Amino acid sequence: MPTATAAKHEPANPPNLSAISLRGLTKVWSDGRRAVDELSVEVPRGKVVGFIGPNGSGKTTTFRMLLGLVHPTSGTAEVLGESISRPRAYLPRVGSVVETPALYPNLTGTQNLKVLCRLGGWNQSRIRELIDAAEIDADTTTKVGTYSLGNRQRLAIAAALLADPELLLLDEPGNGLDPIGTRDLRRFLRNLAAEGKTVFLSSHQLGELEQVCDAVVMIQRGRLLFEGPLEALLESGSRLVAVAERSDDHDAVVRIGLEAGHRAVEHSGRVWIDAPPGFEAELNRRCMEADVTLVELVRHRKDLESLFVEIADNHGKVQRG
């Protein structure tokens, strides 16, 4: 289980290397509800960063503040080095998909993209290329109102790429995609990061995020729970699992774990020890000294979903990886 400490430390990425930098960002709605509460986060450039939180945790509100759609109550933020109070300075380099795809149903897919190109002053020659890359299997000369949710989502992603942005803000981009589409999206996001682009995406499909993200930001009720490399999170939640040759020796293994200052318990024929990486060698040595032979010693990592539920249930002591 991840340790619950509110560690203060230098940010992993100095602000000038961050694609997104939030400092105490807060949004209180007119009914008094705090959607985002003193959120301070650094999103590094050139990485795929997952933005995780339960429904109503403030993810979409955060995206909207970064896109200049919602005015923050307090705090500051910078996107690509520019303050969010001057969205025109950075939005031309940002692509986004926020919530459900917002398209004109009585226009065709191609026409929807042309509207945005004309408004942004972009070259319309990329439209065909993006439609092909998004693998929209609907006829793009038919009205968007006839598209499936998956095709509308693909079209929205294509629209987000029209300006060849440096940063992509994607809110539930996999919504409506079939497994093949999800796999393609995963590959697509990794390719973007390989090109040096930054992707900041939220999703409830934590299994998918685990495969694609370099780092995660975890929030609940608008407050930060965890921020840091995904590997660090997964490692921090890992446990040692030991199996002795003789089941009678499991009590000894538990005692060794407790004496070393770790939580240890026997369960289902195994000994589970909440110890950080590196304890394996010491455990092995102490077991040998105690004449206990271990037949299995592995590190069990929880998946992102389990970790998220655990951290959220722990009522959010801030952790930084």
Added chain:
Amino acid sequence: MAVFAALSTLSRFRLAAFASRLASRRQLLGQGSVVDGAGQAAGGGAGVRGRGLAQAADLIDRLAEPAGWLTGFTASGRFIGFVALVVFAMSVGQEYRLGTLRSLLVVEPRRLQLLGGKLLALASLLAAAICVGMIAALLVAVLSAGSVPIPTRAWASSAPDAAAIFVNVWAAAVTWGVIGSLLAVAFRGNAPAIGVGLVYGLLGEPILATVVGQITVEGVALWLPSRALATLASGGSADMGFTTVLAVAVGYAVAATVGLAALVRRSDVTV
């Protein structure tokens, strides 16, 4: 709008034609001129007939004026205003209903620029529609003039009057359009904006005018938006001169524009 303008014009020519035939029959029967008939207040029935014929005679005189062919068109100024309110409210409101506003603002974050462009496009569309309406009115007037003994020579010199009518009708309609846009932004959708706008224009203001007229001075009702803008579209009236009604309409336009700009600039886009 072209169809309505044509029908409105046609109705006036038909009315004029009827009045003209009636007047001719009365003269043949030795019952005096149309105007004389109006002056005889011998009884309720003859008085009412007289007033009706006087109004018809007045209509015939107006149709003979240089901009006579636009008489029907200017009378439909209020309807054109309501059409403008609906069109503007629908266009602005649908951006909230579909959520496309957020897509547009991410591409063009200068909200006032985006709003200004949209209003300009709608105002241009309105101008084109009014032009088409006026052309339809002209065609119907030319075709209908033969059925009524109305001298149409003055129509050839109607360009300045037509231009003035175009500007008046367009200005009144654009003001209604901005009000419709303000309602659409305030309600974040087109349906409630159209509902509130039309209910006020068709029902609310007449009721309000009656109440206000009874509580205060009768003429105050002329200053209410629907009455004032209809008067502007008609180029002024005996109750309110053109300069005064123009000032009132400009006041409504400025207030609606400032309110709309403030709302657009400050509101959070949560659609």
